[in-house]
Amino acid sequence: MNINLDEIFDYTSFNVDREPHIKLNEEICKTCDQRACTNCCPARCYTWDEESQKMTFVHDGCLECGTCYVVCGNNAFTRWRYPRGGFGVSYRMT
Amino acid sequence: MKRTFDAIVVGAGPAGSSAALTMARAGLSVALVERGSFPGEKNMFGGVLHRMTALEDVFPDFWNQAPLERHIVKKGLTFITEESSFNVNFDTEHNDTPPYNGYTVSRPKFDRWLAEEAVKAGATLLTHSTVDDVIKKEGRVVGVSLLRDGAELLAPIVIAADGVLSFTAAKAGLKRPQFDPSEVAVGIKALVEMPHDVINDRFGLVCEQGASNEIVGCTSGVRGGSFIYTNYDSLSLGMVLHLSSLNSSGKTPYDLLNEFMKQPQIAKLLRGGRLLEYSAHLVPEGGYNMIPQLFDDGIMVAGDAAGFCIVTGINLEGINQATQSGVFAGKAAIQAHEQRDFSKASLAVYKKMLENSFVLKDLKLYRKTPKMLHNDRIYSQYSDLVCSMMEDVYRIDGAPKETMTKLVLRNVKEKVGLKNMLADVYGGWRAL
Numbered sequence: 001m002n003i004n005l006d007e008i009f010d011y012t013s014f015n016v017d018r019e020p021h022i023k024l025n026e027e028i029c030k031t032c033d034q035r036a037c038t039n040c041c042p043a044r045c046y047t048w049d050e051e052s053q054k055m056t057f058v059h060d061g062c063l064e065c066g067t068c069y070v071v072c073g074n075n076a077f078t079r080w081r082y083p084r085g086g087f088g089v090s091y092r093m094t
Numbered sequence: 095m096k097r098t099f100d101a102i103v104v105g106a107g108p109a110g111s112s113a114a115l116t117m118a119r120a121g122l123s124v125a126l127v128e129r130g131s132f133p134g135e136k137n138m139f140g141g142v143l144h145r146m147t148a149l150e151d152v153f154p155d156f157w158n159q160a161p162l163e164r165h166i167v168k169k170g171l172t173f174i175t176e177e178s179s180f181n182v183n184f185d186t187e188h189n190d191t192p193p194y195n196g197y198t199v200s201r202p203k204f205d206r207w208l209a210e211e212a213v214k215a216g217a218t219l220l221t222h223s224t225v226d227d228v229i230k231k232e233g234r235v236v237g238v239s240l241l242r243d244g245a246e247l248l249a250p251i252v253i254a255a256d257g258v259l260s261f262t263a264a265k266a267g268l269k270r271p272q273f274d275p276s277e278v279a280v281g282i283k284a285l286v287e288m289p290h291d292v293i294n295d296r297f298g299l300v301c302e303q304g305a306s307n308e309i310v311g312c313t314s315g316v317r318g319g320s321f322i323y324t325n326y327d328s329l330s331l332g333m334v335l336h337l338s339s340l341n342s343s344g345k346t347p348y349d350l351l352n353e354f355m356k357q358p359q360i361a362k363l364l365r366g367g368r369l370l371e372y373s374a375h376l377v378p379e380g381g382y383n384m385i386p387q388l389f390d391d392g393i394m395v396a397g398d399a400a401g402f403c404i405v406t407g408i409n410l411e412g413i414n415q416a417t418q419s420g421v422f423a424g425k426a427a428i429q430a431h432e433q434r435d436f437s438k439a440s441l442a443v444y445k446k447m448l449e450n451s452f453v454l455k456d457l458k459l460y461r462k463t464p465k466m467l468h469n470d471r472i473y474s475q476y477s478d479l480v481c482s483m484m485e486d487v488y489r490i491d492g493a494p495k496e497t498m499t500k501l502v503l504r505n506v507k508e509k510v511g512l513k514n515m516l517a518d519v520y521g522g523w524r525a526l
């Protein structure tokens with residue numbers, strides 16, 4: 001058995017809101033010396049590309065756990081809230 | 095839209111629904127506001143529901159009414175390395191008769207049931223409703239606004255039961271310590287489908303008996319632990335990882351969980367299983383020292399929002415504290431209505447009730463535990479020590495034997511160091 005995040009939408013349900021509930025000031029990430037979000041996020045929503053020095057954040061598979069909110073030491077979020085009612089992750093069995 | 099109630103509860107988790115149920119039964123008009131499309135949709139835990147006396151008061155035969163998976167008769171603690179494991183099991187018939195000592199539950203089912211009980215008692219459940227802000231008037235909390243066409247709910251009392259991050263308490267301006275990655279852990283979980291009989295055979299159970307197992311080691315040195323719990327026809331398998339330690343390790347939670355699932359003794363338990371759902375949630379692990387301001391004019395904070403979680407490494411408790419604190423907050427709100435006084439002074443009775451109960455007493459008792467659990471040796475060296483010692487004890491290979499004392503001392507010296515071991519035993523003793 002293996003958790004493969006490329007297939008997360010096959011086993012965890014989401015009702016993705018087009019309006020992201022988390023917004024990032026990527027300029028702050030450029031000079032961040034930790035990038036804790038990239039390894040701590042359990043859904044791999046944050047990816048840092050060393051070559052282009054660019055942070056990409058995708059909210060679609062966000063599990064709304066709050067890890068990034070707690071580990072980011074630079075307050076890089078211009079918005080961090082839960083999705084609008086009824087949107088986002090939808091656990092059925094857990 | 096504007097609607098007025100006697101009380102508003104933010105969050106239909108165990109804390110919020112218990113508060114709403116308590117108030118609704120006393121005849122108050124209550125709004126129970128939940129951001130999910132049903133209560134429990136957003137919630138995950140390990141999880142074992144420990145015995146909840148607060149709910150047994152309300153439902154005397156709780157175990158016949160609530161949707162439960164299995165009752166726990168067998169509790170295990172396992173020390174694990176990449177190849178070996180040493181397991182201590184406590185199995186007792188005492189836990190096989192009601193009132194049971196603990197149950198596995200599915201949160202989307204359990205939380206929904208509890209919220210529906212609050213509705214039966216008269217509470218108004220508003221789902222699909224994310225609370226955006228609190229409304230204040232002359233410094234007092236008098237309601238909340240929703241992240242949906244600016245709808246407003248008004249009430250002289252708001253109970254923030256919105257879980258670990260509690261934006262409601264923060265927006266109300268209640269004082270709380272800054273979230274510190276060393277006081278917060280992330281839990282991740284794989285729900286694995288497995289036939290009921292196969293689970294019974296593999297874990298040595300019959301009928302609806304259940305097993306819970308906490309596992310130390312196998313986190314690649316990251317502070318934290320793993321767990322396996324038996325549900326009716328699935329296994330909950332997961333890890334709880336301290337954020338600061340996870341961060342400095344550079345590892346990802348899912349890679350750690352994947353490595354854990356490949357460990358030979360764990361892989362045997364999982365064989366043939368199918369991954370049903372993957373989930374994640376934070377655990378407030380700071381304990382007593384991280385408790386925020388619990389009440390102010392027109393507002394009280396309950397459950398995870400107040401940091402009421404106890405993590406000892408052997409048990410993780412949060413739902414029992416959440417339900418009990420929810421019931422107390424509800425009772426304090428009822429008293430406030432009787433006296434028509436919703437001030438801070440009137441709501442101070444909430445903290446009194448918590449102080450006189452297991453909620454704050456236990457947190458105080460275990461206040462040194464979070465620091466003890468910051469000892470990295472627990473997660474890296476002790477499992478190695480236990481497993482290599484047991485290997486020596488059980489190995490009969492023609493080599494002359496050592497006395498037991500020598501064997502233990504040699505292993506301790508090699509794996510941990512005698513001084514460290516003595517310091518840790520003393521520290522552990524004081525913390526637990």
Ligand SMILES: Cc1cc2nc3c(=O)[nH]c(=O)nc-3n(C[C@H](O)[C@H](O)[C@H](O)COP(=O)(O)OP(=O)(O)OC[C@H]3O[C@@H](n4cnc5c(N)ncnc54)[C@H](O)[C@@H]3O)c2cc1C
Pocket residue numbers: 082104105106107108109110127128129130133134136137138139140141142143144223224225226255256257258261280281282283332333334375376377396397398399402403410411412413414416
């Ligand atoms: C991995 C893991 C394992 C655990 N294991 C155990 C265990 O074995 N035993 C145990 O007793 N405890 C365990 N816990 C702890 C337990 O889950 C929590 O203590 C408990 O869920 C707290 O209940 P609560 O009602 O305070 O908060 P929650 O259960 O978090 O409920 C909060 C509710 O508020 C809603 N909400 C949040 N914000 C808003 C908003 N703005 N507007 C509207 N609604 C909102 C959420 O959707 C949610 O329904 C575990 C936790 C984790 C993460």
Ligand code: SF4
Pocket residue numbers: 024028029030032033034035036037038046055071072073074075076
């Ligand atoms: S930790 Fe914060 S600032 Fe650093 S990369 Fe991540 S989001 Fe950006």
Ligand code: SF4
Pocket residue numbers: 040041042043044045061062063064065066067068069374
């Ligand atoms: S809330 Fe959790 S899952 Fe979502 S982006 Fe942040 S760390 Fe990742």
